Amino acid sequence: MDTVTIKAKGISVTLDLTVGHIADMTVDSDGRQLKPLHRAPWIDAGETLPPDLPQGTVRLSGDFLCAPFSASDIEAAPLHGWPANSPWDVTASEATSDGWRAVFRLRRTVMGATVDKIFTLRNSHPFLYQEHVFSGGSGAVSAAHHPMAAMRDGGRLAFSPKRFAGTLDAPLEPDPARGRFKLSYPARSTDLTRFPATGGGTLDLTDYRMEDEREDFITLVEADHDGPGWTALARRAEQDLVLVLKNPAELPVTMLWFSNGGRDYAPWSSRHRGVLGIEDGRAAIGHAASIDDNWLKREGVATAFTLGGEVSFRHVIGALPQANGEPPRAIGTASGHMHLTGADGSTRDVAFDSDFLRIGQPG
Numbered sequence: 001m002d003t004v005t006i007k008a009k010g011i012s013v014t015l016d017l018t019v020g021h022i023a024d025m026t027v028d029s030d031g032r033q034l035k036p037l038h039r040a041p042w043i044d045a046g047e048t049l050p051p052d053l054p055q056g057t058v059r060l061s062g063d064f065l066c067a068p069f070s071a072s073d074i075e076a077a078p079l080h081g082w083p084a085n086s087p088w089d090v091t092a093s094e095a096t097s098d099g100w101r102a103v104f105r106l107r108r109t110v111m112g113a114t115v116d117k118i119f120t121l122r123n124s125h126p127f128l129y130q131e132h133v134f135s136g137g138s139g140a141v142s143a144a145h146h147p148m149a150a151m152r153d154g155g156r157l158a159f160s161p162k163r164f165a166g167t168l169d170a171p172l173e174p175d176p177a178r179g180r181f182k183l184s185y186p187a188r189s190t191d192l193t194r195f196p197a198t199g200g201g202t203l204d205l206t207d208y209r210m211e212d213e214r215e216d217f218i219t220l221v222e223a224d225h226d227g228p229g230w231t232a233l234a235r236r237a238e239q240d241l242v243l244v245l246k247n248p249a250e251l252p253v254t255m256l257w258f259s260n261g262g263r264d265y266a267p268w269s270s271r272h273r274g275v276l277g278i279e280d281g282r283a284a285i286g287h288a289a290s291i292d293d294n295w296l297k298r299e300g301v302a303t304a305f306t307l308g309g310e311v312s313f314r315h316v317i318g319a320l321p322q323a324n325g326e327p328p329r330a331i332g333t334a335s336g337h338m339h340l341t342g343a344d345g346s347t348r349d350v351a352f353d354s355d356f357l358r359i360g361q362p363g
Contacts, residue, residue: 004090008099008121013128015104019055020088020117022062022147027126027319034126036242036319037062038150038275042267049267054078056085057267063147063317065117065132066279067110068287069255074139075111075287080146082108083115091116099123113137113307125351127243127318137307142290144255144281145315147244151274153237157206158327159254160230161223164190165205166295168285171198172262173215179263182214192220205256208233208276215262219255221301222248228357229254231278232327241322243331243338246280247357250313252301255279280315314357320350333359 003023005014014024027034040060042049049058056064056078066080078085086108093102099122106115113134120129132143166188173179182203184196194202195218205218222229229248234241246254257277261270283303284294290303297303305311328348330341338352 004093004102006093006100006102006119006121008125009123011121011126011128013119013121015088015119016059016061017088017090017104019059019064019085020083020104020106021056021059021064022128025062025128025317025319029126029319030321032321034238034240034319034321036149036240036317038148040267041271047267053267054080054085056080061148063145065115065143066146066281066283067115067134067141067143068290069142069144069279069281069283069285071286071288073286073288074291082106082110084146088117096120099125109137110134111137111139111141111307113141120356122351122353125318125353126320127316127352129353129356130315130317131312133310133312134305134307135310140291140304140306142281142283142287142304143313144251144279144283145246146277146279147317148257148275148277149233149235149242151208151210151235151237151276154208154210154274155233155235156325156327157208157234158232158329159192159206159220160227160248160331161225162192162254163221163223163299164188165192165195165218165220167216167218171215172217178265179215180213181216181262182212182258183216183218208258208260208274210260210274212258213261214258215260216258217255219253219296221296221299222252222254226360228331228333228359229280230331232331233276233278234322234325234327236325239321239323239325241320241327243316243318243320244278244280245316245318245331245333245357247314247359250358251280251282251315253281253283253296255281255283282313316357333357
Protein backbone atom coordinates (compact mmCIF):
# COMPACT_ATOMS: atom_id res chain seq x y z
CA MET A 1 0.00 0.00 0.00
CA ASP A 2 1.73 3.18 -1.25
CA THR A 3 -1.08 5.57 -0.35
CA VAL A 4 -3.81 5.87 2.25
CA THR A 5 -6.94 7.99 1.96
CA ILE A 6 -9.00 9.34 4.84
CA LYS A 7 -12.40 11.01 4.52
CA ALA A 8 -14.98 13.02 6.40
CA LYS A 9 -18.13 14.71 5.14
CA GLY A 10 -17.05 17.11 2.38
CA ILE A 11 -13.32 16.38 2.41
CA SER A 12 -10.76 13.67 1.60
CA VAL A 13 -6.97 13.57 1.91
CA THR A 14 -4.53 11.02 0.44
CA LEU A 15 -1.02 10.55 1.83
CA ASP A 16 1.82 9.08 -0.24
CA LEU A 17 3.36 6.76 2.34
CA THR A 18 6.60 6.33 0.37
CA VAL A 19 7.68 9.91 1.17
CA GLY A 20 5.05 11.44 3.47
CA HIS A 21 3.71 13.88 0.85
CA ILE A 22 0.02 14.65 0.47
CA ALA A 23 -0.84 13.18 -2.92
CA ASP A 24 -4.35 14.64 -3.07
CA MET A 25 -6.71 16.84 -1.10
CA THR A 26 -10.28 17.35 -2.29
CA VAL A 27 -12.90 19.61 -0.73
CA ASP A 28 -16.54 19.21 -1.83
CA SER A 29 -18.32 22.55 -1.64
CA ASP A 30 -21.32 24.07 -3.40
CA GLY A 31 -21.42 21.21 -5.89
CA ARG A 32 -17.75 21.64 -6.80
CA GLN A 33 -14.60 19.65 -6.08
CA LEU A 34 -11.78 21.95 -4.97
CA LYS A 35 -8.21 20.69 -5.18
CA PRO A 36 -5.99 23.23 -3.44
CA LEU A 37 -2.67 21.36 -3.62
CA HIS A 38 -0.14 20.82 -6.41
CA ARG A 39 1.24 17.58 -7.82
CA ALA A 40 4.43 17.67 -9.91
CA PRO A 41 3.79 16.91 -13.60
CA TRP A 42 6.49 14.23 -13.82
CA ILE A 43 5.00 11.95 -11.12
CA ASP A 44 2.38 10.37 -13.35
CA ALA A 45 4.17 10.86 -16.69
CA GLY A 46 6.11 7.58 -16.63
CA GLU A 47 9.27 9.34 -17.79
CA THR A 48 12.87 8.56 -16.90
CA LEU A 49 14.16 11.05 -14.34
CA PRO A 50 17.74 12.02 -13.46
CA PRO A 51 19.12 9.24 -11.23
CA ASP A 52 20.43 11.49 -8.46
CA LEU A 53 17.14 13.17 -7.54
CA PRO A 54 15.97 12.98 -3.90
CA GLN A 55 12.80 10.92 -3.52
CA GLY A 56 11.07 14.03 -2.23
CA THR A 57 11.61 15.64 -5.63
CA VAL A 58 10.66 12.48 -7.54
CA ARG A 59 7.34 12.32 -5.60
CA LEU A 60 6.87 16.10 -5.10
CA SER A 61 3.27 16.84 -4.20
CA GLY A 62 0.83 18.53 -1.87
CA ASP A 63 2.42 19.26 1.47
CA PHE A 64 5.11 17.52 3.49
CA LEU A 65 7.20 17.94 6.61
CA CYS A 66 10.72 19.32 6.25
CA ALA A 67 13.03 18.45 9.17
CA PRO A 68 15.45 19.99 8.71
CA PHE A 69 14.36 22.62 6.21
CA SER A 70 16.63 22.65 3.12
CA ALA A 71 20.13 21.16 3.50
CA SER A 72 20.70 18.25 5.89
CA ASP A 73 24.23 19.31 6.77
CA ILE A 74 24.43 17.95 10.33
CA GLU A 75 22.76 14.53 10.12
CA ALA A 76 23.14 13.00 6.66
CA ALA A 77 19.83 12.99 4.75
CA PRO A 78 18.41 14.22 1.42
CA LEU A 79 17.09 17.74 0.84
CA HIS A 80 14.49 18.64 3.51
CA GLY A 81 15.40 15.57 5.59
CA TRP A 82 14.08 12.04 5.94
CA PRO A 83 10.46 13.11 6.70
CA ALA A 84 10.19 14.37 3.09
CA ASN A 85 12.08 11.51 1.45
CA SER A 86 11.40 8.18 3.17
CA PRO A 87 8.52 5.88 4.17
CA TRP A 88 5.87 6.43 6.81
CA ASP A 89 3.67 3.76 8.42
CA VAL A 90 0.03 4.01 9.45
CA THR A 91 -0.19 3.51 13.21
CA ALA A 92 -3.86 4.49 13.65
CA SER A 93 -6.75 5.40 11.38
CA GLU A 94 -10.31 5.49 12.66
CA ALA A 95 -13.58 7.36 12.62
CA THR A 96 -14.25 9.90 15.36
CA SER A 97 -17.55 11.30 16.55
CA ASP A 98 -17.25 14.15 14.04
CA GLY A 99 -14.90 12.92 11.30
CA TRP A 100 -11.67 10.95 10.98
CA ARG A 101 -8.24 10.86 12.63
CA ALA A 102 -5.10 9.12 11.35
CA VAL A 103 -1.60 8.84 12.78
CA PHE A 104 1.52 8.08 10.71
CA ARG A 105 5.04 7.37 11.96
CA LEU A 106 8.28 7.99 10.10
CA ARG A 107 10.29 4.75 9.87
CA ARG A 108 13.53 6.65 10.38
CA THR A 109 14.37 9.02 13.21
CA VAL A 110 15.45 12.67 13.08
CA MET A 111 18.32 13.48 15.45
CA GLY A 112 17.24 10.41 17.39
CA ALA A 113 13.62 11.57 17.68
CA THR A 114 10.56 9.57 16.68
CA VAL A 115 8.32 11.61 14.36
CA ASP A 116 4.53 11.26 14.18
CA LYS A 117 2.20 12.95 11.68
CA ILE A 118 -1.42 13.36 12.79
CA PHE A 119 -4.22 14.17 10.33
CA THR A 120 -7.66 15.21 11.59
CA LEU A 121 -10.71 15.78 9.38
CA ARG A 122 -14.00 17.12 10.73
CA ASN A 123 -17.36 16.70 9.04
CA SER A 124 -18.30 19.75 6.95
CA HIS A 125 -15.02 21.53 7.73
CA PRO A 126 -13.13 22.40 4.51
CA PHE A 127 -9.79 22.03 6.32
CA LEU A 128 -7.07 19.49 6.99
CA TYR A 129 -5.82 19.85 10.57
CA GLN A 130 -2.24 18.61 10.98
CA GLU A 131 0.07 18.08 13.91
CA HIS A 132 3.66 16.82 13.96
CA VAL A 133 5.16 15.42 17.14
CA PHE A 134 8.87 14.81 17.82
CA SER A 135 9.46 12.46 20.75
CA GLY A 136 12.89 12.13 22.34
CA GLY A 137 16.06 12.80 20.41
CA SER A 138 18.74 15.35 21.22
CA GLY A 139 20.06 18.62 19.86
CA ALA A 140 17.91 20.91 17.75
CA VAL A 141 16.35 20.82 14.30
CA SER A 142 14.63 23.29 12.01
CA ALA A 143 11.21 22.34 10.63
CA ALA A 144 8.62 23.59 8.17
CA HIS A 145 5.53 22.62 6.28
CA HIS A 146 5.76 22.74 2.48
CA PRO A 147 2.25 23.14 1.01
CA MET A 148 2.17 23.99 -2.67
CA ALA A 149 -0.72 25.39 -4.70
CA ALA A 150 -0.77 25.58 -8.49
CA MET A 151 -2.57 28.12 -10.67
CA ARG A 152 -3.50 28.11 -14.34
CA ASP A 153 -3.87 31.89 -14.52
CA GLY A 154 -2.19 33.29 -11.42
CA GLY A 155 -3.84 34.72 -8.35
CA ARG A 156 -3.87 37.30 -5.58
CA LEU A 157 -2.39 36.89 -2.09
CA ALA A 158 -3.08 38.30 1.35
CA PHE A 159 -1.38 37.67 4.67
CA SER A 160 -1.67 38.14 8.39
CA PRO A 161 0.50 41.07 9.58
CA LYS A 162 4.21 40.71 8.73
CA ARG A 163 7.19 42.64 10.11
CA PHE A 164 9.10 42.47 6.84
CA ALA A 165 10.06 40.30 3.88
CA GLY A 166 13.64 39.40 3.02
CA THR A 167 15.54 37.47 0.36
CA LEU A 168 18.71 35.43 0.76
CA ASP A 169 22.21 36.49 -0.25
CA ALA A 170 21.85 34.71 -3.60
CA PRO A 171 18.92 33.51 -5.78
CA LEU A 172 17.97 29.86 -6.21
CA GLU A 173 18.94 29.93 -9.89
CA PRO A 174 21.79 32.42 -10.42
CA ASP A 175 23.03 30.80 -13.67
CA PRO A 176 21.03 32.16 -16.64
CA ALA A 177 21.84 28.99 -18.56
CA ARG A 178 19.78 27.02 -16.01
CA GLY A 179 17.06 29.37 -14.85
CA ARG A 180 15.90 32.87 -13.98
CA PHE A 181 14.61 35.01 -11.12
CA LYS A 182 12.82 38.34 -10.64
CA LEU A 183 13.52 39.48 -7.06
CA SER A 184 16.65 41.27 -5.85
CA TYR A 185 19.08 39.27 -3.65
CA PRO A 186 19.73 40.18 -0.88
CA ALA A 187 16.92 42.68 -0.27
CA ARG A 188 14.34 43.60 2.32
CA SER A 189 11.05 45.50 2.50
CA THR A 190 8.27 46.20 4.98
CA ASP A 191 5.86 46.79 2.07
CA LEU A 192 4.91 43.47 0.47
CA THR A 193 3.48 45.26 -2.56
CA ARG A 194 6.83 46.95 -3.36
CA PHE A 195 9.71 44.51 -3.05
CA PRO A 196 13.00 45.32 -4.82
CA ALA A 197 13.30 43.62 -8.20
CA THR A 198 16.48 42.51 -9.92
CA GLY A 199 17.66 45.22 -12.28
CA GLY A 200 15.71 47.92 -10.48
CA GLY A 201 12.10 48.78 -9.73
CA THR A 202 9.79 46.75 -7.51
CA LEU A 203 7.48 43.73 -7.65
CA ASP A 204 4.18 43.15 -5.85
CA LEU A 205 4.47 39.96 -3.77
CA THR A 206 0.69 39.82 -3.45
CA ASP A 207 0.19 39.42 -7.21
CA TYR A 208 1.17 36.07 -8.77
CA ARG A 209 1.46 36.77 -12.49
CA MET A 210 1.93 33.95 -15.00
CA GLU A 211 3.97 36.15 -17.35
CA ASP A 212 6.72 36.44 -14.70
CA GLU A 213 8.80 33.34 -15.44
CA ARG A 214 10.96 32.84 -12.37
CA GLU A 215 12.26 30.79 -9.49
CA ASP A 216 12.19 33.02 -6.40
CA PHE A 217 12.36 32.42 -2.65
CA ILE A 218 11.52 34.96 0.05
CA THR A 219 10.94 34.84 3.80
CA LEU A 220 8.12 36.73 5.54
CA VAL A 221 8.55 37.32 9.28
CA GLU A 222 5.37 37.41 11.34
CA ALA A 223 4.53 40.64 13.19
CA ASP A 224 3.36 40.64 16.80
CA HIS A 225 -0.40 40.10 16.93
CA ASP A 226 -2.85 37.95 18.86
CA GLY A 227 -4.39 35.92 16.03
CA PRO A 228 -3.36 33.05 13.77
CA GLY A 229 -0.75 33.49 11.09
CA TRP A 230 -2.38 33.03 7.70
CA THR A 231 -1.88 33.13 3.97
CA ALA A 232 -4.84 33.40 1.57
CA LEU A 233 -4.46 32.73 -2.14
CA ALA A 234 -7.35 33.62 -4.45
CA ARG A 235 -6.78 31.57 -7.63
CA ARG A 236 -8.29 33.22 -10.70
CA ALA A 237 -8.95 30.33 -13.09
CA GLU A 238 -9.80 27.89 -10.29
CA GLN A 239 -12.24 30.40 -8.71
CA ASP A 240 -11.36 29.36 -5.20
CA LEU A 241 -9.54 30.50 -2.09
CA VAL A 242 -6.65 28.44 -0.67
CA LEU A 243 -6.05 29.04 3.04
CA VAL A 244 -2.96 28.13 5.08
CA LEU A 245 -2.88 28.82 8.83
CA LYS A 246 -0.36 28.46 11.65
CA ASN A 247 0.42 29.49 15.21
CA PRO A 248 3.12 32.19 14.89
CA ALA A 249 4.56 31.23 18.28
CA GLU A 250 5.34 27.79 16.82
CA LEU A 251 6.12 28.71 13.19
CA PRO A 252 7.26 32.36 13.08
CA VAL A 253 8.16 32.62 9.39
CA THR A 254 6.35 32.02 6.10
CA MET A 255 8.67 31.22 3.20
CA LEU A 256 7.25 31.75 -0.27
CA TRP A 257 8.56 29.75 -3.22
CA PHE A 258 7.55 31.20 -6.60
CA SER A 259 8.13 28.41 -9.13
CA ASN A 260 6.87 29.54 -12.50
CA GLY A 261 8.88 28.05 -15.37
CA GLY A 262 12.10 29.36 -13.84
CA ARG A 263 14.16 26.14 -14.01
CA ASP A 264 15.19 24.79 -17.39
CA TYR A 265 16.85 21.50 -16.34
CA ALA A 266 15.21 18.14 -15.65
CA PRO A 267 12.86 17.30 -14.13
CA TRP A 268 11.62 20.92 -13.97
CA SER A 269 12.26 21.55 -17.69
CA SER A 270 10.46 24.93 -17.73
CA ARG A 271 7.12 23.13 -17.21
CA HIS A 272 6.80 23.57 -13.42
CA ARG A 273 4.53 26.60 -13.74
CA GLY A 274 2.09 28.54 -11.63
CA VAL A 275 3.28 26.93 -8.39
CA LEU A 276 3.46 28.73 -5.06
CA GLY A 277 4.99 27.13 -1.99
CA ILE A 278 3.57 28.56 1.26
CA GLU A 279 6.12 27.16 3.68
CA ASP A 280 5.40 28.00 7.31
CA GLY A 281 8.35 27.15 9.48
CA ARG A 282 10.80 27.63 12.28
CA ALA A 283 13.90 27.64 10.13
CA ALA A 284 16.73 29.35 8.35
CA ILE A 285 18.18 27.74 5.20
CA GLY A 286 19.90 24.49 6.18
CA HIS A 287 20.20 22.61 9.45
CA ALA A 288 23.58 24.03 10.48
CA ALA A 289 22.57 27.62 9.77
CA SER A 290 19.29 27.17 11.65
CA ILE A 291 20.94 26.13 14.91
CA ASP A 292 23.86 28.57 14.58
CA ASP A 293 23.86 32.35 14.32
CA ASN A 294 21.79 33.53 11.33
CA TRP A 295 20.04 36.62 10.01
CA LEU A 296 16.66 35.63 11.44
CA LYS A 297 18.03 34.94 14.92
CA ARG A 298 19.54 38.40 14.89
CA GLU A 299 15.99 39.69 14.37
CA GLY A 300 14.80 37.74 17.42
CA VAL A 301 13.17 34.98 15.34
CA ALA A 302 13.45 31.34 16.48
CA THR A 303 14.84 29.05 13.75
CA ALA A 304 14.89 25.59 15.38
CA PHE A 305 13.11 23.36 17.87
CA THR A 306 15.07 21.95 20.82
CA LEU A 307 14.55 18.18 20.96
CA GLY A 308 14.17 15.96 24.01
CA GLY A 309 10.85 15.13 25.63
CA GLU A 310 7.94 15.93 23.31
CA VAL A 311 7.85 18.79 20.79
CA SER A 312 4.84 19.47 18.57
CA PHE A 313 3.44 22.07 16.19
CA ARG A 314 0.19 22.40 14.30
CA HIS A 315 -0.89 23.61 10.87
CA VAL A 316 -4.07 23.94 8.79
CA ILE A 317 -4.76 23.85 5.03
CA GLY A 318 -8.19 24.55 3.51
CA ALA A 319 -10.10 25.63 0.44
CA LEU A 320 -13.30 27.57 -0.21
CA PRO A 321 -15.15 28.41 -3.44
CA GLN A 322 -14.71 32.05 -4.42
CA ALA A 323 -15.40 33.68 -7.76
CA ASN A 324 -14.24 37.30 -7.36
CA GLY A 325 -10.48 36.63 -7.42
CA GLU A 326 -9.70 38.73 -4.35
CA PRO A 327 -8.36 37.36 -1.04
CA PRO A 328 -9.78 38.52 2.31
CA ARG A 329 -8.26 41.50 4.07
CA ALA A 330 -8.72 39.91 7.52
CA ILE A 331 -9.26 36.46 9.05
CA GLY A 332 -10.32 35.74 12.60
CA THR A 333 -11.04 32.46 14.37
CA ALA A 334 -13.30 32.04 17.39
CA SER A 335 -16.24 30.02 18.72
CA GLY A 336 -15.93 27.19 16.22
CA HIS A 337 -15.83 29.44 13.15
CA MET A 338 -13.49 31.27 10.82
CA HIS A 339 -14.60 34.81 10.05
CA LEU A 340 -13.35 36.26 6.76
CA THR A 341 -13.64 39.93 5.86
CA GLY A 342 -13.38 40.74 2.18
CA ALA A 343 -11.61 43.67 0.58
CA ASP A 344 -15.05 45.20 -0.04
CA GLY A 345 -16.10 44.80 3.60
CA SER A 346 -18.28 41.74 3.01
CA THR A 347 -18.08 38.97 5.60
CA ARG A 348 -18.24 35.20 5.54
CA ASP A 349 -18.21 32.52 8.26
CA VAL A 350 -17.14 28.90 7.81
CA ALA A 351 -16.86 26.00 10.25
CA PHE A 352 -13.39 25.89 11.84
CA ASP A 353 -11.83 24.34 14.94
CA SER A 354 -10.80 27.61 16.55
CA ASP A 355 -8.97 25.84 19.43
CA PHE A 356 -6.78 23.66 17.23
CA LEU A 357 -3.87 26.05 16.63
CA ARG A 358 -3.49 26.76 20.37
CA ILE A 359 -3.29 30.52 19.78
CA GLY A 360 -2.40 32.28 23.03
CA GLN A 361 -1.95 29.06 24.96
CA PRO A 362 1.26 28.57 26.96
CA GLY A 363 3.80 26.49 25.08
